Structures are given as C-alpha cells and as structure tokens.
Amino acid sequence: MIELKDISVTFHQPDRQINAVKDVNLTIDKGDIYGIVGFSGAGKSTLVRVINLLQRPTSGEVIIKGENITNLKGKDLRRKRQSIGMIFQHFNLMASRTIFDNVDFSLKYSGKSKQERKEKVTELLELVGLSDKHDAYPSQLSGGQKQRVAIARALVNDPEILLCDEATSALDPKTTLQILSLLKELNKRLNLTIVLITHEMQVVKEICNKVAVMENGEIVEKGDSVTLFSQAEKELTQTFIRTASHIDQALETILNSKSFIDSSNDVWLIELSYIGSQTNEALISQLYSRFQVSANILYGNVEIIQDVPLGSLVVSLSGDIDKRQEAVAYLIAEGVKITIVKADEPVEVEGVNHYARVN
Ligand SMILES: Nc1ncnc2c1ncn2[C@@H]1O[C@H](COP(=O)(O)OP(=O)(O)OP(=O)(O)O)[C@@H](O)[C@H]1O
Ligand SMILES: [Mg+2]
Known part of the structure; x- marks a missing residue:
C-alpha cells in the first residue's frame, strides 16, 4: 500500500x-x-x-x-x-x-x-x-x-x-x-x-x-x-516498552521498600518475561518440586498484544545457591527470559541478563 x-x-x-x-x-x-x-x-x-x-x-x-x-x-x-x-x-x-x-x-x-x-x-x-x-x-x-x-x-x-x-x-x-x-x-x-x-x-x-x-x-x-x-533488541525500544508496562517503577518500588531490604539477604530478585500461553504459575511451582527453590511473586503484569499474552513477573528466589542456579537455567531452557535484578553473588548461568538500575 x-x-x-x-x-x-x-x-x-x-x-x-x-x-x-x-x-x-x-x-x-x-x-x-x-x-x-x-x-x-x-x-x-x-x-x-x-x-x-x-x-x-x-x-x-x-x-x-x-x-x-x-x-x-x-x-x-x-x-x-x-x-x-x-x-x-x-x-x-x-x-x-x-x-x-x-x-x-x-x-x-x-x-x-x-x-x-x-x-x-x-x-x-x-x-x-x-x-x-x-x-x-x-x-x-x-x-x-x-x-x-x-x-x-x-x-x-x-x-x-x-x-x-x-x-x-x-x-x-x-x-x-x-x-x-x-x-x-x-x-x-x-x-x-x-x-x-x-x-x-x-x-x-x-x-x-x-x-x-x-x-x-x-x-x-x-x-x-x-x-x-x-x-526488542534496541535499548530505545526496550525503554519505550518498559515504560508502558510500568515494570521499572515496580522494580524500583521493590528495591526501595523496607520489607524487601529487611528480607533480601540470601535471596535473588529476578525478572521473568515470557510469551504466549506458557503459564508462569506452573513453572513457578516446578521450581520448588524440582529444585526446592521457593519463588515469591512480588509483581506481575500481563499485556495482550495482538491477542498474544506477554507476561512479566518479578520474583524473589530463595534456597540453596547451586539449586538457584539450576532453577534459573531451567527457566531459561523453558523459554523464559531471565533478568537478574539483585543477587549478592554472581549468577553464572548462560543466557541470563543483568538489570541496569534506572538511576
Ligand atoms: N519545517 C521545518 N523547518 C526546519 N526544521 C524542521 C521543520 N520541521 C521539522 N523540523 C525539525 O526536524 C526534526 C524532526 O521534527 P518532527 O516534527 O518530524 O519530529 P517529531 O518526531 O514529530 O516530534 P514531536 O513528537 O515533538 O512531534 C526536529 O529537529 C525539527 O525541529
Ligand atoms: Mg510530531
């Protein structure tokens, strides 16, 4: 046209x-x-x-x-x-x-x-x-x-x-x-x-x-x-998308909240993004049964774009450190995009992203 x-x-x-x-x-x-x-x-x-x-x-x-x-x-x-x-x-x-x-x-x-x-x-x-x-x-x-x-x-x-x-x-x-x-x-x-x-x-x-x-x-x-x-591959595109989904605001609120700071020792804060009907709930419960890693959901958002659901979750993971690494690797293998928002030790899993704090 x-x-x-x-x-x-x-x-x-x-x-x-x-x-x-x-x-x-x-x-x-x-x-x-x-x-x-x-x-x-x-x-x-x-x-x-x-x-x-x-x-x-x-x-x-x-x-x-x-x-x-x-x-x-x-x-x-x-x-x-x-x-x-x-x-x-x-x-x-x-x-x-x-x-x-x-x-x-x-x-x-x-x-x-x-x-x-x-x-x-x-x-x-x-x-x-x-x-x-x-x-x-x-x-x-x-x-x-x-x-x-x-x-x-x-x-x-x-x-x-x-x-x-x-x-x-x-x-x-x-x-x-x-x-x-x-x-x-x-x-x-x-x-x-x-x-x-x-x-x-x-x-x-x-x-x-x-x-x-x-x-x-x-x-x-x-x-x-x-x-x-x-x-999205370009940073500018990601900025636009993240602003629209309010995910950055949610992360900042969590990172600054007293209850999170008080309990954040020994947990990783991670962001999960997934596409389509992959249900987060099933995956999250698998983390415990497979790896004895507990995942606590702190924020969740689903956008429907052209009838396709795109989800984001912010969760804290606790459990044995090696098991946490395995849990993250498992999620990535299941097609979930993982961003480490906060972790007290390096997370060396292939394919993870790291969150750059907005100021
Ligand atoms: N008639 C014009 N003469 C000179 N410069 C112009 C003219 N029209 C636009 N520009 C310049 O071209 C650039 C692009 O302008 P444009 O209006 O296309 O941007 P935009 O993306 O539509 O911005 P906005 O979201 O503010 O509407 C700007 O730097 C603007 O100042
Ligand atoms: Mg214009």
Whole structure:
C-alpha cells in the first residue's frame, strides 16, 4: 500500500542544516495499523507528512499502491491526496461552522450534488457516533467528540489510507481508548490502512499490528508488534516498552521498600518475561518440586498484544545457591527470559541478563 524508499528530508536553516529524516525504508501493507514511535524531534511527523507529500522528500521515492507519486504536482497530486486522509492532535476544526459543515466542507470540490453530500456527511457522522451533533459547534464538543469529527472529515473522500499524527495525545486515557477502538473498527470495516504516530507505547499496544521506532531521523527497529514487544533488541525500544508496562517503577518500588531490604539477604530478585500461553504459575511451582527453590511473586503484569499474552513477573528466589542456579537455567531452557535484578553473588548461568538500575 505504501512504500517509502531511501527517504531523506533535510531542512536548511541559515546557521545549520537539520537532517530530520535519514534514509528511511518502510513498507506498509494494506490493512496494517502501523505505529511510528519515538521521542519528540525524532522525525515522526516529517516522515509521515512525506507519505502525502505535505513534505517533499529531499531524496527518495514515495510509492502508493505501486505508483511512484514523488513527482506528482497540481491536479494529479490533489487527486492522489484524496485517497489519503489525515488527523492531528489538535483536531483543526473550523470554530464558526457547525459539525455538519466542518465535514461537508471537505466535499466542496468533490463534484457531488448537495443531496449526495448530505447523505455522505450523515453517514460519516453516524459511523463515528455523532449522529446527534449535526448542528452543534466545535466549542460545544468534548475533545474526544472533536477528534471524531476530524476522523469523519478525513474519511469524506473514501481514502484507503489514514495518517494519524498524535491523534490521541490531547485526550484523557479513557477517551484515548474510545478513539483507538473507533480507529480499529474503521480499519476492519473499511479495510483502512492506518499509520499512527505516537510517543506512547500504550497506544501501539492497543491497536498496532506493526511498529517502527524512530530516533534522530532514523528507524532503529521495526517489525510486527508481538515480536517487537517480546524481543526488542534496541535499548530505545526496550525503554519505550518498559515504560508502558510500568515494570521499572515496580522494580524500583521493590528495591526501595523496607520489607524487601529487611528480607533480601540470601535471596535473588529476578525478572521473568515470557510469551504466549506458557503459564508462569506452573513453572513457578516446578521450581520448588524440582529444585526446592521457593519463588515469591512480588509483581506481575500481563499485556495482550495482538491477542498474544506477554507476561512479566518479578520474583524473589530463595534456597540453596547451586539449586538457584539450576532453577534459573531451567527457566531459561523453558523459554523464559531471565533478568537478574539483585543477587549478592554472581549468577553464572548462560543466557541470563543483568538489570541496569534506572538511576
Ligand atoms: N519545517 C521545518 N523547518 C526546519 N526544521 C524542521 C521543520 N520541521 C521539522 N523540523 C525539525 O526536524 C526534526 C524532526 O521534527 P518532527 O516534527 O518530524 O519530529 P517529531 O518526531 O514529530 O516530534 P514531536 O513528537 O515533538 O512531534 C526536529 O529537529 C525539527 O525541529
Ligand atoms: Mg510530531
């Protein structure tokens, strides 16, 4: 559906040049909900604006449905752009026009009759759940409702692609979930391909089947969401994921808690991550029956990414030291990823990771 080939965007300023996007290659398939994640200034908006040529690339090619559109101009470009809708963080509605007119406005040059336009706008407002707001003004709507209007407006020309630039960043968590579920529904119902920029991994987790992580204009890691969430290789990706799962906060709380400090002699604190239906409970109870190692669960979290459960557990292990080593080796052999958070002696088991404390 979308192919970006060797895309670079350079901005020239009087005193310096900014390489906002560097040599990006990205393929987005029809029906994907593709997340683009990165900190502020990473180049996400610039990259996504290249897709509809709101931003012309300095070099590289933009291919939409097999057609190279990089050099399109004027009428041809406008026609092509109609197949690509876009929504933003700040909705960009016209304050002096009703909701109906805000959506209708984008049909002005569509060649449709007044009646056809009315039917189209009515249908779209119903699709986004705002049938009762035709005559309201933007100032009378909540943030979530305004974003629904913006979505309806972006869909007037039946686009096949919807670009979302931080579309939920101005919304509270509950409204964010509602808008995300609307986007998911539109993706399913209209077979809409969605490209979604965000700085929150939480958003990606909710709806994206694929994700690319950007830093300094480059894509540092990309792939399908389950693979990325379960085996991210790059530190930046891991930072995003760990922030979203609150695991680092949990570890810090445990490490600083008095009851843990008082009882932490002779125990190892470890983190287990596992994917799929491997049940932690069964494994944990095996540790005692096989190795006489007791595992005390201090924190647990399961994320469901694209219907696949990804679990994290923080447990303290106590028992004979040699047996603890064997227990850890056993868990690794069972496909569990093990990170040693705290141990008073070196844990020499092949494949373990060591936790780097966040300050
Ligand atoms: N029109 C422009 N002229 C000059 N520099 C620009 C322009 N647009 C963006 N930049 C610069 O390019 C870099 C990438 O900006 P971009 O807006 O793509 O980042 P972003 O990842 O979307 O950030 P945010 O999360 O804050 O929206 C930044 O350093 C920015 O200052
Ligand atoms: Mg941006």
